[in-house]
Amino acid sequence: MASSPTSDLCAVPCILMRGGTSRGPFFLESDLPADAAARDRLLLAALGSPDRRQIDGLGGAHPLTSKAGIVRASSTPGVDLDFLFAQLQPEGDTVDLTPNCGNMLAAVLPFALERGLLAPGEGTTTARILTLNTGMQCDVTVPTPGRRLQYLGDARIDGVPGTAAPITIDFLDTAGSVCPALLPSGRVRDDVRVDGPAPFSVQATLIDNGMPMVIVRAADFGVNGSESVAQLNGDAQLRARLEALRLVCGPLMGLGEVASKSYPKMCLVAAPSAGGSIATRCFIPHVCHEAIGVLAAVTVATACVLEGAVAQEIAVLPGGLRQTVSVEHPSGEFSVELELDAHDRQRVLRAALLRTARPIMRGEVLVPGQ
Numbered sequence: 001m002a003s004s005p006t007s008d009l010c011a012v013p014c015i016l017m018r019g020g021t022s023r024g025p026f027f028l029e030s031d032l033p034a035d036a037a038a039r040d041r042l043l044l045a046a047l048g049s050p051d052r053r054q055i056d057g058l059g060g061a062h063p064l065t066s067k068a069g070i071v072r073a074s075s076t077p078g079v080d081l082d083f084l085f086a087q088l089q090p091e092g093d094t095v096d097l098t099p100n101c102g103n104m105l106a107a108v109l110p111f112a113l114e115r116g117l118l119a120p121g122e123g124t125t126t127a128r129i130l131t132l133n134t135g136m137q138c139d140v141t142v143p144t145p146g147r148r149l150q151y152l153g154d155a156r157i158d159g160v161p162g163t164a165a166p167i168t169i170d171f172l173d174t175a176g177s178v179c180p181a182l183l184p185s186g187r188v189r190d191d192v193r194v195d196g197p198a199p200f201s202v203q204a205t206l207i208d209n210g211m212p213m214v215i216v217r218a219a220d221f222g223v224n225g226s227e228s229v230a231q232l233n234g235d236a237q238l239r240a241r242l243e244a245l246r247l248v249c250g251p252l253m254g255l256g257e258v259a260s261k262s263y264p265k266m267c268l269v270a271a272p273s274a275g276g277s278i279a280t281r282c283f284i285p286h287v288c289h290e291a292i293g294v295l296a297a298v299t300v301a302t303a304c305v306l307e308g309a310v311a312q313e314i315a316v317l318p319g320g321l322r323q324t325v326s327v328e329h330p331s332g333e334f335s336v337e338l339e340l341d342a343h344d345r346q347r348v349l350r351a352a353l354l355r356t357a358r359p360i361m362r363g364e365v366l367v368p369g370q
Helices: 036-047 108-114 229-233 236-252 294-305
Strands: 009-019 022-028 067-073 081-087 123-131 136-144 167-171 190-194 200-208 212-217 265-270 278-283 322-329 332-341 344-355 357-368
Touching (some): 036 067, 108 123, 229 236, 265 294, 294 322, 294 344
Parallel strands (some): 081 123
Antiparallel strands (some): 009 022, 009 357, 067 081, 167 344, 200 212, 332 344
């Protein structure tokens, strides 16, 4: 971080990247303060938080566009890159380094190649990436014909306009990414009681295969699971009930008090309506997601194949040890390929999916001196 030659602001190199259906600035770790508090202040200033519009920063006034990535060459044997994901909120003044983000993960390797941390291979380039937030590892592959990054292509993902070059992500071990285990309560289904002025009980699957999730039937909350994002966000009673449930489920999942945390995410599931495997409406956690997060999709897909899970009794699946689960969401669908253990059908060996990414702008973000 260096002082701007023309003002009293500090200039920090970054590339504004879209990763999947998310967006945010990416930084080399070496360009940021080593002190965690100073780093967080810089990220808040760069995004323009706290402010609902994020008018004084790069943020897009939405949780999906209030994110940042920090990348370095890895010193872990067998790993190429370390990735630290930072979740900010438009109106919040904290930087959450606890969860993963599979969408922003798609931009890590392109960013590293752009900044020269790795050399591109011939045809394709694959890197093993360690997400420092949870210790999760994955293999990411990008097209590099002629040893040159390719961003243009025919791959389409719902929630992003147009098409782009495909980026494949092969998750190696995501079970219990934040929680103590895949099923942190030790059960595939829990009867959860919520006390208070309007007490209620509901069956839920508490699960973490990359993202801590509380999965419940949409019908149990008086909706059919096909409502628009605007309808669900406008339903104050529904959101209040989901938040009350989330606060109860946090300790059950080994997460402690979660009122100020961005997880667990809440997911309403219903029978598919567009030829997929299951319909979802996810809350992240206080507003309905316009699509679904990468690791949320992996976690929901996993719940679809676990005998006795809330999602499993609803999902439409072909069966077999290798299954493609099509997760419907408000703006389309998200396909996740799962491979199950032949000796333990409750164990997912592999989860793979496709994303796209691209740099939007490169340069320096100008922030007040730290």
